Amino acid sequence: MNNPLVENYFRMDKFPHIWCPGCGHGIIMAAIARAIEAKGLDKDKVCIVSGIGCSSRAPGYMDFNTLHTTHGRALAFATGVKLANPELEVIVIAGDGDLSAIGGNHLIHAARRNINLTTICFNNNIYGMTGGQYSPTTPTHDKGTTAPHGNIDRPFDITQLAAGAGATYAAKSTAFHAKQLQKFIETALDHKGFSMVEAISVCPTYYGRKNKKGSAVDMMDWLKDSFVDHKVAEKLPPEKREGKFLMGEFVNKQEPEYTELYDQVIESLKK
């Protein structure tokens, strides 16, 4: 089975991956590789940084400069990489817990700085690696091993959180909408500034079983049926919008980028 994409962009000897059958993460990882291929990026100049968790194992399979850091800190490490060498195309892969709980501070400040990092959040609504505890994106009333009586927390919308903190590109798609997801990642790679692409994933093993969401296929169907582009949703009558989740591009604007601003400081001091 020769797949040029896999052979060109993945470390074949590191497979099989650690993800469970039916996990959505592989689709998102492939979308990133396809986007990199579509953009024709030089593999030697791409750096992929992750934290800790299921999704954070992705860089180990990807044939670039890869950095698997501490829990929650991927964006802080990535900021150092990018500032020290702005020529590198720095991509951050992070799970929902990694990015918005323990790493929440780094997320809002990387977005505020508008540093040119492309962040892909693999959001499966649960802590998978540790066995199914509720995360900041677990819907209220859903169950996790640490919410056996139902989650009373309110969930974050990570895309809107990043947008609110100043991300100049913010988009959301799902593991089902793989083509659209790839397109958003391509736009994010082109974008100069902090970009956030939230990819809704599925975790049939923990989130799915705990919450009786059915099989992996059922969960993918749920993504297909539940997510609607926010521009389409605007035109839908209220009864058809009920229970739907919004996806699509929410922010796409140009503002001065951090490493370029710093280079201007350096230039100004030469005079």
Added chain:
Amino acid sequence: MAKVVKFLQGNESCVEGALIAGMRLYSGYPITPSTEIAELSAERLPRLGGKFIQMEDEIAGIAGAIGASLTGVKAMTATSGPGFSLKQENIGYAAIAEIPLVIVNVQRGGPSTGLPTSPGQGDVMQAKWGTHGDHPVICLTPNSVKETFDLTIRAFNLAEKYRTPVILLTDEITGHMREKIEIPDVSEVEIYDRKVPEQGADYKAYRIDEGDIVPKMAPFGGGFRYHVTGLFHDETGFPSNSTANADIMIKRLMAKVEDNKDDIITYESYMTDDAEYLILSYGGTARTAKAAVKQLRSEGIKVGMFRLITIWPFPEEQVRALGEQVKDILVAELNYGQIVHEVERVVASKCSVRLCGKANGEVIIPSELVAAFKEVL
């Protein structure tokens, strides 16, 4: 450029030393009494084409420095007390991933917010044991403005040479004290840069090549695509759950410091040749110790001073030999007893070991130390 004479704070001389050593990125978070290190770095680095970033917290401060170091840039972060606690996890990361960087801790009174503007030396054991798990530690401690300059350069050199984080443990005394200092021209300073693989080389990120002490370190973006992780990994850098591999890896990590102690350890012996008694100290407190020794010598008492410059690895052989020579070792430190236990362990009851410790934010003054010493007579 010829040498320059300046009148500087220890914190300022730290930055001067770092710049001469080749620091081109500083990533940190403001905290008293280390903030001048960040402020001066922010002023100076962009003038040299370097970068300064004030991160959102202490954890991000060290993370940014580690990320920068991976691209081949010499990086530093500085902090105090609470910030040092927050940085611990990523110190362990840099140790296991073998990423050179310098972490400065200008010690203040603790625990917690403690005494933010007062000196302390309560982080000595934290510098060794603060991050979880076994790991190599190099920790240096200066007692003057000039030595802060010298040891900052040495900290960078050791970090690069041994591919490990190096902790420069200063204190509020040396950090804020002002002294005259001669800054040499960079050409007169010994600078060590990490070894990098040649283009096209058969490269494994964590394999030691013949004649090397540590694996060569390719910069990210330099054409060698490899993996860096805080998990136990094999010589390729990829995670490995093998206990046999873990055993090889941890032994190699520990040995790179342990086997090179002679290169890493420096100390000052003052009037110890004929000494019957010893005062052992380090950092700012060693200035008091030297004054006390001078006074006691003027009274005809044969006392010497041993000053730790490298705290970790601990100069066991030297202290053990002194323990066999003298009747008593008085350890002067600004805490409730940390290095004193290390001295007790090393001398193994060959002589008595006592503590003159203090942790109320005041320095130990010479008369206090002299009085504590005389209790043994």
